[in-house]
Amino acid sequence: MPPPVVTVLLPARNAERTVARAVTSLLDGTLRDLRVLAVDDGSTDGTRGVLEALAARDARVEVLAGGGRGLVAALNLALERAASPYVARMDADDESLPRRLEASVAALEADPSLGGVGTGVELFREDQPVSPTMRDYAAWLNGLTTPERLRRERFVESPVCHPSVCLRREAVVAAGGWAHGDFPEDYELWLKLIDRGHGMYNLPEVLFRWRDSAERLTRTDPRYAHKRFIWVKARYLARSREVAGRPLTVWGTGPGGLILTRFLLAEGARVERFIDVHPRKVGTRIHGIPVDRPESLGAPPEDTHLIAAVGVRGIRDEIRASLGALGWSEGVHFTCAA
Missing domain, CATH: 3.90.550.10 (Spore Coat Polysaccharide Biosynthesis Protein SpsA; Chain A)
Structure with a gap:
């Protein structure tokens, strides 16, 4: 049959x-x-x-x-x-x-x-x-x-x-x-x-x-477990056509953002800076990576990519709106990963 x-x-x-x-x-x-x-x-x-x-x-x-x-x-x-x-x-x-x-x-x-x-x-x-x-x-x-x-x-x-x-x-x-x-x-x-x-x-x-x-x-x-999801995410994010070979900015220095960054670095990605709104973090370095405020972002970048890694409910849409107002295009200039 x-x-x-x-x-x-x-x-x-x-x-x-x-x-x-x-x-x-x-x-x-x-x-x-x-x-x-x-x-x-x-x-x-x-x-x-x-x-x-x-x-x-x-x-x-x-x-x-x-x-x-x-x-x-x-x-x-x-x-x-x-x-x-x-x-x-x-x-x-x-x-x-x-x-x-x-x-x-x-x-x-x-x-x-x-x-x-x-x-x-x-x-x-x-x-x-x-x-x-x-x-x-x-x-x-x-x-x-x-x-x-x-x-x-x-x-x-x-x-x-x-x-x-x-x-x-x-x-x-x-x-x-x-x-x-x-x-x-x-x-x-x-x-x-x-x-x-x-x-x-x-x-x-x-x-x-x-x-x-x-x-x-x-x-x-x-x-x-949440950490194992992040590990899989980082593995494929680092090799994705959006991210591979580009310097990265990670928006979010909470636990999820830092775990994702650690796994991205282990996959060979290059994270050059963090973005965060916390006044005690802005201007410092975390794992040697500088932390800037969102206002430091300007026009869409030519050769870098931003990863939004803030998992707080509702914040993802706020980040999308902020970046969109600057002319950033999701999937081209930034990727949401939390």
Whole structure:
């Protein structure tokens, strides 16, 4: 039989309570030509039995043994078994809305320059309200609805909800799949795909229900610690076409800005000055780098680039407005990275 148009990679570990709903939400969708590769990654509850029952009822489901080697290994195992032109992600405790895969595949087929698309997301949890931080993050994600905007914002945070994504399989394989390491594998893959010339964006329609829980890996696994996100960010920022080879100014000397600067320097970048509004910092040196006030910035520079690394809510837009008033163009003269 020919391969389906899309293969869904679904790792599961101890997800007996939620995995049936996750798989069924895919099978009941409007795109019928799919395959679900469900990887039981060393579950000690009834997850394997639930998956095997689903496979017995629907030939589009296949169960693989992940052996408890972790998410990245499970994803790459399923990727090796996929033969379809597109591969989608799914987590064992989320829900796809009916048109998710149909709309995602249609977007990828309409634009060969795309490496992948996510979708608009709706957060939910059953035990308490969704955290305000996650609500803000989802609202930001849901606004990245063009390749240009997502590219512009890619160094602010991970710009795609991982389990909502649908990817061009050949692009992921050529990029080496999901990478092992002490860093967030999803963010690293998005930056790698964009670095390799592929576009990405999030479909404006909300097509995915994303569970917020205390057990999510972003809260429990050190690979997703804030510092590890900054390390990945610095690695690809230093080599990006906006930054590579140019002297840099970093706006922001708070903890995030200084960590980013340290990682940029380790990647061989040249940071020549800081910008900050704190009166006790202006006129001093931090790690030997002078600190100037924003008023020292003038017309757009010819050969340097500014990185805005202030993570305080609302300040990013103020910095954008200040630089825009001076004639600076985002993506040409400056990049937001917090």
